[in-house]
């Protein structure tokens with residue numbers, strides 16, 4: 001496998017790494033992981049966060065790299081936690097989100113993912129993916145991570161992401177959609193499948 005076909009994914013999250021490995025292998029791309037994400041700036045959009053950190057990590061490691069950033073935006077909470085998804089998860093968690101939504105019938109939410117690619121002395125290319133769905137009334141399932149137990153994508157039957165295998169989640173997830181866009185772009189510009 002040539003270096004051209006190995007993408008370094010800067011993430012401390014093994015779940016994200018596994019999801020990306022399965023998606024990108026369909027395009028003949030191998031994924032290696034580095035436990036680094038650059039500085040996570042506070043910004044309105046996941047795209048800005050992913051771009052800044054991809055440029056930083058590529059410059060630091062002097063190699064091509066992808067970085068991914070996700071947020072969950074809940075309609076009835078005016079988009080909260082959005083850019084604060086990580087902080088909200090660490091502080092109030094899924095139970096806190098369920099409490100905030102108690103008695104609220106509008107459960108619509110969207111996961112937004114941005115996958116950003118950079119290499120030394122190159123700005124960054126960014127690819128976005130969304131998963132539309134709703135916040136369930138309780139936590140369900142033991143797969144996945146983060147908000148997976150409370151998020152049911154509109155497509156994908158009646159299951160939360162945490163009730164799905166990685167392969168199933170990859171059919172519907174924000175991250176797999178962004179990764180697929182990245183892979184298509186990458187394979188048009190660099191050598192992928194032989």
Ligand code: IMP
Nearest residue numbers: 068069070071085086089145146147148
């Ligand atoms: P980050 O992209 O790692 O900054 O994620 C922000 C927050 O969203 C963290 O609390 C993650 O656990 C959560 N998160 C990110 N991606 C997913 C996902 O695919 N499913 C559920 N939660 C996620």
